[in-house]
Amino acid sequence: MTALDRSGALETILLQAEIERFFSLEAELLDERSFDEWLDLLHDDIRYWMPIARNARFDQPELEYTRAGREASWFDEGKETLRKRVLQIQSGDHWAEEPRSRTTHLVANVRVEAGEGADITAKSRFIVCAHRLEHDVDLFIGKRVDVLRRGTAGLKVLRRTIYLDQSVLLSRNLTTFF
Amino acid sequence: MKVSDFIDVEAGTLSREIFSSETIFQRELERVFAASWCFVGHTSQLARSGDFFLSRCGTEPVIVTRDERGALHVLLNTCRHRGMPACRYDAGNATGFTCSYHGWSYGLDGALVGVPKFKERYQGRLEREKWGLIPARVSVFHGSIWATFDETLPSFEDYLGPDLQFYLRALLQGPDGEDDGYEVIGGIVKWQVPCNWKFGAENFAGDHYHGYSHISVERLSVGLSGKTSRHNFAAVKTPRQAMSVADPQRGHTIRASVYKSLAAYDPQEGAPDEVNDYYRACHERRQRRLGDKARLLIHGGVIFPNTHFNSAGRTTIGLWLPLGAARTEVWRWLFVPRNAPTIVKDTLREYYLRYAGPGGMVEQDDMENWTAAQRGAESLVARKYPFNYQLAMGLARGARPDEWLGQEVTITEDVAEHNQRSFYAHWARRMAGGG
Numbered sequence: 082m083t084a085l086d087r088s089g090a091l092e093t094i095l096l097q098a099e100i101e102r103f104f105s106l107e108a109e110l111l112d113e114r115s116f117d118e119w120l121d122l123l124h125d126d127i128r129y130w131m132p133i134a135r136n137a138r139f140d141q142p143e144l145e146y147t148r149a150g151r152e153a154s155w156f157d158e159g160k161e162t163l164r165k166r167v168l169q170i171q172s173g174d175h176w177a178e179e180p181r182s183r184t185t186h187l188v189a190n191v192r193v194e195a196g197e198g199a200d201i202t203a204k205s206r207f208i209v210c211a212h213r214l215e216h217d218v219d220l221f222i223g224k225r226v227d228v229l230r231r232g233t234a235g236l237k238v239l240r241r242t243i244y245l246d247q248s249v250l251l252s253r254n255l256t257t258f259f
Numbered sequence: 260m261k262v263s264d265f266i267d268v269e270a271g272t273l274s275r276e277i278f279s280s281e282t283i284f285q286r287e288l289e290r291v292f293a294a295s296w297c298f299v300g301h302t303s304q305l306a307r308s309g310d311f312f313l314s315r316c317g318t319e320p321v322i323v324t325r326d327e328r329g330a331l332h333v334l335l336n337t338c339r340h341r342g343m344p345a346c347r348y349d350a351g352n353a354t355g356f357t358c359s360y361h362g363w364s365y366g367l368d369g370a371l372v373g374v375p376k377f378k379e380r381y382q383g384r385l386e387r388e389k390w391g392l393i394p395a396r397v398s399v400f401h402g403s404i405w406a407t408f409d410e411t412l413p414s415f416e417d418y419l420g421p422d423l424q425f426y427l428r429a430l431l432q433g434p435d436g437e438d439d440g441y442e443v444i445g446g447i448v449k450w451q452v453p454c455n456w457k458f459g460a461e462n463f464a465g466d467h468y469h470g471y472s473h474i475s476v477e478r479l480s481v482g483l484s485g486k487t488s489r490h491n492f493a494a495v496k497t498p499r500q501a502m503s504v505a506d507p508q509r510g511h512t513i514r515a516s517v518y519k520s521l522a523a524y525d526p527q528e529g530a531p532d533e534v535n536d537y538y539r540a541c542h543e544r545r546q547r548r549l550g551d552k553a554r555l556l557i558h559g560g561v562i563f564p565n566t567h568f569n570s571a572g573r574t575t576i577g578l579w580l581p582l583g584a585a586r587t588e589v590w591r592w593l594f595v596p597r598n599a600p601t602i603v604k605d606t607l608r609e610y611y612l613r614y615a616g617p618g619g620m621v622e623q624d625d626m627e628n629w630t631a632a633q634r635g636a637e638s639l640v641a642r643k644y645p646f647n648y649q650l651a652m653g654l655a656r657g658a659r660p661d662e663w664l665g666q667e668v669t670i671t672e673d674v675a676e677h678n679q680r681s682f683y684a685h686w687a688r689r690m691a692g693g694g
Contacts, residue, residue: 131618133446137348144351150605152447153593155618162613165479169620175475177623217630248349249588250450253620253626 087186092192100203100229101191103236108186113259118169119258122225123160124237131243131259146244147193157243163258170256172195178256184215188225199231200239206244211257219252221245225259260267260286262691268684271652271676272645276638278455283690284584291564291689292317296407296418298566299333301592303397303442304350307368312350312447313427315580315590316395316406322346322356323508325402327365328441333367333406333548336394345392347448358391365392400424403576405419422665423511423562430557430570433596434538441574441594444585446606448591450617455636456587457686458629463559463567464512465503466680468650472628479660483534483572483606483612484527489614489621491572492556497522499556503677504668510563513668513676517661518554521546533602538576541596552663559694561568565686573607575615585633591616606684648683651675 085256110119110131123129131166132154137144183194189204228240243259260282265274277283299314305325313336314323320336322345336344336359345356345365347519355372357364364373372384397404398415405415416424433440452459462469470477476489487493499516506512524542526535546553559569565579577591593611595604602643614621635641655671671677688694 119411133448135446136347138348138351147446151445153444153448153608154612155448155616157609157612158306162481162609163486165481165613166620169475169479172475175620178471178550192372248449251628252397253450253452253617254623255295256623 569691
């Protein structure tokens with residue numbers, strides 16, 4: 082390896098560490114219910130989209146997830162609606178989260194891809210476990226593709242696409258964030 | 260088991276056991292679900308020949324298809340040879356279906372068209388015409404597709420009855436009052452709730468009483484205006500009379516309002532101008548088309564037993580699909596006006612997603628409450644104590660003064676458990692073996 086390659090490798094490692102730290106911080110804020118601080122990590126123009134998985138034929142992979150901006154999905158929204166969801170959870174009378182669920186968000190297999198300009202694309206896997214009341218357990222596992230934008234206030238999530246592996250949702254509610 | 264042990268129509272009480280007993284659930288499958296016309300989908304899902312999607316008819320898995328000649332079919336999704344699903348893809352376009360076990364293949368109309376070793380080992384004697392996929396009776400009503408495997412049921416129109424034909428047709432009219440005015444947004448929303456299916460059914464049938472459930476979302480205004488309520492009709496200034504409308508002979512129920520007068524369009528403040536322009540034009544066309552009947556606002560309801568819908572600016576149709584006494588799968592079709600501009604479709608889709616289903620800020624609280632109610636229905640001690648359905652009892656009347664509200668329906672104004680009582684009275688008749 083040449084010196085030039087090594088310096089490139091170092092930058093790659095630093096960027097990798099920065100993105101992983103960012104995702105870990107997000108997960109911690111969510112699990113500590115610091116939702117306002119979590120919202121601060123989202124870009125004002127964020128598109129937060131979680132398509133629905135369908136069982137499709139091998140040669141029709143484009144049918145496997147519902148299409149962006151045209152079809153139904155679990156979530157397809159911007160920051161205003163996300164902020165309303167946070168306010169609802171914080172209100173004390175959103176019964177699906179009152180008393181609140183205990184969540185653990187794990188983000189793993191982070192792969193940082195080359196971005197354009199100030200944008201960085203990162204692929205990852207997630208496990209979100211939510212326990213509520215005495216006996217209820219919800220487990221959500223899937224993949225995420227994020228576009229992060231670097232600005233004067235640091236990294237912000239500009240686009241978050243969440244591919245849940247479940248087709249029929251085996252839980253009654255999606256009251257957590259991904 | 261005597262059904263009268265579980266329901267007291269006169270007293271307005273209902274045993275908790277009907278929500279928790281597996282014995283009652285098994286009888287429901289036979290006497291309620293198998294003996295009803297069921298919503299299976301919408302013609303907009305089958306635009307082209309060869310289009311198909313999987314659905315449920317009651318609790319039975321079915322394939323809904325459009326064949327080469329354009330005819331619709333609802334076929335039991337089970338191979339006649341060993342019972343495998345003939346189709347395992349949620350939706351698509353195909354020329355037929357081949358079972359993955361021994362390779363029997365079927366046409367879009369369900370006919371058995373291919374049998375491996377037909378000549379060599381069946382000696383060409385297998386009577387293929389007798390071994391097609393089992394077809395359901397199919398009825399298309401203003402774009403909605405209904406099916407049943409019960410040969411003894413009357414036609415779908417008779418099953419609905421004259422009054423519900425009026426309401427279901429109205430529900431399927433676009434915002435401008437045009438018949439069959441909606442199309443399905445791609446992607447059926449499917450999820451599971453650990454509660455009995457009737458908690459969902461009775462809520463959609465006529466629960467105007469549960470505003471408290473939604474107190475948190477009502478504060479946030481998730482409707483189109485973003486300023487008034489979760490309901491778009493909250494922006495309308497004309498006074499209206501809310502009512503529960505029930506067909507006591509058939510178990511169907513409607514939640515509705517009738518406006519005191521025909522008035523000009525009230526905009527959804529904060530919604531894009533194009534959206535308000537569209538709805539204003541529709542509002543005026545609907546009044547011209549329907550006249551006095553344009554005063555009707557359908558909020559939602561239930562076609563007995565498990566087809567439920569919301570209307571009033573958030574047109575969705577869904578199914579409660581019981582998996583057991585204490586677990587239900589919900590399927591929900593989201594509809595947008597067929598001829599609306601893209602911005603209206605987009606605005607509506609985003610509204611539905613923040614309103615309905617497991618990601619919906621409104622319905623999340625319903626699912627939480629039904630799940631908790633299920634625990635209450637399972638308590639051995641509490642089962643000695645029935646549930647109370649006495650809200651606004653004895654106040655029912657016929658369809659006056661607006662006779663177009665129906666000939667056979669009964670109506671109670673304002674908040675009432677009128678529809679729930681009617682739904683369960685019919686449920687009890689069906690469970691006792693009656694029609």
